[in-house]
Amino acid sequence: MGKNLIELNHISKIFDGEQVIDDLNLSIKENSFVTLLGPSGCGKTTTLRIIAGFIRPDKGNVIFDGVDITDLPPNERQLNTVFQKYALFPHMNVRDNIAFGLNIKKKSKSYIDDKIKYALKLVNLDGYEKRNVESLSGGQQQRIAIARAIVNEPKVLLLDEPLAALDLKLRQEMQYELKKLKNELGITFIYVTHDQEEALTMSDTVVVMNQGYIQQLGTPEQIYNEPENAFVATFIGDSNIVHGVMLEDYLVEIFGSPFKCIDSGFGKRQPVDVVIRPEDVDIVDINSDKAILKGKMIGAIFKGEMYEMECRTNDGFEWLIHSTDLVEPGKEVGIFVEPENIQIMNKPASEDEEAVEVLAELNEE
Amino acid sequence: MKNKKLKLFTIPYAAWMLFFVIIPIFIIGYYGVTDSNGNFTLANIFSITQYEHYKSLFLAIYLAIICTVICLLIAYPLALILRKLDPKLSGTLIFIFLLPMWMNMLLRTLAWQILLERKGVINALLTMAHLPTLNIINTNAAVVLGMVYDFLPFMVMPVFNSLSKIDDSVIDAASDLGAKYHTVLFRIIIPLSIPGIVSGITMVFIPALTTFVISNILGGGRILLIGGLIEQEFMHASNWNLGSGLSIFLILFVFVFIAISMFFDDEEELA
Numbered sequence: 001m002g003k004n005l006i007e008l009n010h011i012s013k014i015f016d017g018e019q020v021i022d023d024l025n026l027s028i029k030e031n032s033f034v035t036l037l038g039p040s041g042c043g044k045t046t047t048l049r050i051i052a053g054f055i056r057p058d059k060g061n062v063i064f065d066g067v068d069i070t071d072l073p074p075n076e077r078q079l080n081t082v083f084q085k086y087a088l089f090p091h092m093n094v095r096d097n098i099a100f101g102l103n104i105k106k107k108s109k110s111y112i113d114d115k116i117k118y119a120l121k122l123v124n125l126d127g128y129e130k131r132n133v134e135s136l137s138g139g140q141q142q143r144i145a146i147a148r149a150i151v152n153e154p155k156v157l158l159l160d161e162p163l164a165a166l167d168l169k170l171r172q173e174m175q176y177e178l179k180k181l182k183n184e185l186g187i188t189f190i191y192v193t194h195d196q197e198e199a200l201t202m203s204d205t206v207v208v209m210n211q212g213y214i215q216q217l218g219t220p221e222q223i224y225n226e227p228e229n230a231f232v233a234t235f236i237g238d239s240n241i242v243h244g245v246m247l248e249d250y251l252v253e254i255f256g257s258p259f260k261c262i263d264s265g266f267g268k269r270q271p272v273d274v275v276i277r278p279e280d281v282d283i284v285d286i287n288s289d290k291a292i293l294k295g296k297m298i299g300a301i302f303k304g305e306m307y308e309m310e311c312r313t314n315d316g317f318e319w320l321i322h323s324t325d326l327v328e329p330g331k332e333v334g335i336f337v338e339p340e341n342i343q344i345m346n347k348p349a350s351e352d353e354e355a356v357e358v359l360a361e362l363n364e365e
Numbered sequence: 366m367k368n369k370k371l372k373l374f375t376i377p378y379a380a381w382m383l384f385f386v387i388i389p390i391f392i393i394g395y396y397g398v399t400d401s402n403g404n405f406t407l408a409n410i411f412s413i414t415q416y417e418h419y420k421s422l423f424l425a426i427y428l429a430i431i432c433t434v435i436c437l438l439i440a441y442p443l444a445l446i447l448r449k450l451d452p453k454l455s456g457t458l459i460f461i462f463l464l465p466m467w468m469n470m471l472l473r474t475l476a477w478q479i480l481l482e483r484k485g486v487i488n489a490l491l492t493m494a495h496l497p498t499l500n501i502i503n504t505n506a507a508v509v510l511g512m513v514y515d516f517l518p519f520m521v522m523p524v525f526n527s528l529s530k531i532d533d534s535v536i537d538a539a540s541d542l543g544a545k546y547h548t549v550l551f552r553i554i555i556p557l558s559i560p561g562i563v564s565g566i567t568m569v570f571i572p573a574l575t576t577f578v579i580s581n582i583l584g585g586g587r588i589l590l591i592g593g594l595i596e597q598e599f600m601h602a603s604n605w606n607l608g609s610g611l612s613i614f615l616i617l618f619v620f621v622f623i624a625i626s627m628f629f630d631d632e633e634e635l636a
């Protein structure tokens with residue numbers, strides 16, 4: 001890893017009067033696995049299509065390997081796309097689909113045959129050359145789409161929700177295989193998904209987007225453990241988001257009770273948002289001195305690897321708690337949270353301002 | 366129970382088919398293989414080998430081919446453009462395009478006669494503009510013009526239909542893999558629209574081949590196509606046997622043509 005392979009500088013795009021991408025800046029390092037993550041309609045596909053060249057941004061430019069490619073048509077860009085709906089050529093068999101890009105580059109027949117063999121092996125579909133693409137299952141079609149892209153040896157592979165149409169089991173299998181493939185090929189992957197779990201398990205950098213803005217950019221661990229704002233916290237996994245007031249450095253008041261935390265540098269009595277993950281809420285004996293908040297268990301569901309429980313504290317807030325130990329509903333309990341599990345965030349004045357703040361921070365980096 | 370009710374609804378169509386399609390075909394079949402005394406003969410059908418007859422057949426084929434090619438050359442780019450438009454806009458344009466079809470074909474063709482006549486509207490305008498006049502009435506060109514005008518929508522519709530079924534992402538994928546526009550057109554778009562092209566060709570070629578209205582009106586009786594010949598045998602010569610025999614030949618010819626085009630259509634789907 002090292003230099004930036006792709007840079008998006010101040011990209012804006014308006015569709016039908018609607019600002020879909022607003023002054024977006026993003027640098028993608030060579031050989032990284034970057035995932036654009038966000039809810040439906042937040043502009044992920046648009047961003048990807050701007051990189052691929054299908055959409056021309058209204059403002060800003062796209063730099064590829066140090067060269068401005070903003071005006072380059074898709075067929076002249078050194079990257080390939082795997083489309084959400086596979087987009088295989090229905091009138092060609094598997095071989096001709098994969099050979100399409102190589103034929104255009106006028107490669108020799110023996111080179112093409114070798115490449116096809118290699119690619120089919122890589123996606124575990126050896127011997128499928130003669131098959132009609134429409135006779136293949138969804139998972140197989142997606143593998144062919146991947147093979148069709150990688151035989152061209154792109155520096156970057158763009159993948160737009162490539163696994164969205166597959167069932168859970170197959171999706172997990174393909175996630176694993178894609179990751180393996182990425183390591184074998186040693187190229188950059190830019191991956192789009194709205195599935196946060198997929199983003200966290202597969203990528204080394206996650207870009208959380210909402211309403212055309214980047215909300216947070218970081219490693220999966222950073223995104224999960226240190227969400228920058230309430231949007232990221234709610235979008236990534238379950239979380240308890242509560243109103244708090246900073247009493248002093250390393251001490252935050254939640255529902256009138258002081259919690260030790262590890263954040264500092266806020267103003268005296270500054271209102272903040274506090275994020276606590278359900279697995280970080282500890283249930284303790286109601287009489288122990290650890291019981292900072294007190295309440296009553298109101299529900300429990302067995303989820304396989306853990307119990308999902310709810311506890312209503314005296315202030316009326318319902319805490320979501322994940323634990324492997326069941327605490328029966330109806331029981332009076334105390335609640336405690338370890339200082340390092342308390343994530344303090346500035347309160348946004350408005351959604352837009354929130355996003356702009358995040359961007360400003362990013363630009364400083 | 367439900368089926369019985371549904372069957373009731375089919376009776377009018379079945380009756381229509383019987384009286385206006387099946388019975389006439391049997392009548393033609395009967396007259397076609399008999400002579401004026403009612404004796405069996407194949408002479409009516411084989412009369413296509415007479416010079417006057419096969420000349421009108423070849424002329425009809427020739428003009429129908431020209432008409433089909435022109436229709437395809439106009440319709441394909443038009444359908445490509447329509448495909449790119451917002452569906453609302455393309456829907457409106459197609460509606461406008463199809464509007465003349467709601468008018469009787471005879472009237473539309475007569476309108477062209479008035480436009481093209483030696484002292485017709487077009488020539489009046491050309492004279493006013495001090496331009497040389499256009500003398501194409503009663504020529505093959507006028508007949509082809511009329512055919513193209515009448516049958517063009519039959520080419521546009523199926524071609525546009527098959528083009529709009531092509532997924533945009535397939536086209537994007539091709540250019541993503543390095544294809545320039547002409548490669549995308551010839552390797553992806555045209556191959557995927559062959560079913561539409563084939564049905565367009567069938568829907569234009571067959572009526573153009575068999576028309577007699579257009580050649581009678583715009584050809585001024587000088588241009589005798591096979592359809593016109595059959596019409597003459599029935600209406601003017603009152604030789605139903607010969608007319609039916611030639612009709613049988615024409616029907617067989619059309620069947621062969623359809624079979625060939627279906628073969629191409631299937632082959633595309635299998636590939």
Ligand SMILES: Nc1ncnc2c1ncn2[C@@H]1O[C@H](COP(=O)(O)OP(=O)(O)OP(=O)(O)O)[C@@H](O)[C@H]1O
Pocket residue numbers: 015016020038039040041042043044045046047194
């Ligand atoms: N070609 C277009 N014309 C008009 N509006 C568009 C176009 N493409 C996208 N949009 C709009 O831009 C916004 C962002 O779309 P985009 O496809 O980038 O979202 P996304 O994040 O990929 O969502 P999803 O997860 O549903 O795929 C949406 O509101 C969409 O309606």
Ligand SMILES: [Mg+2]
Pocket residue numbers: 044045046
């Ligand atoms: Mg999308």
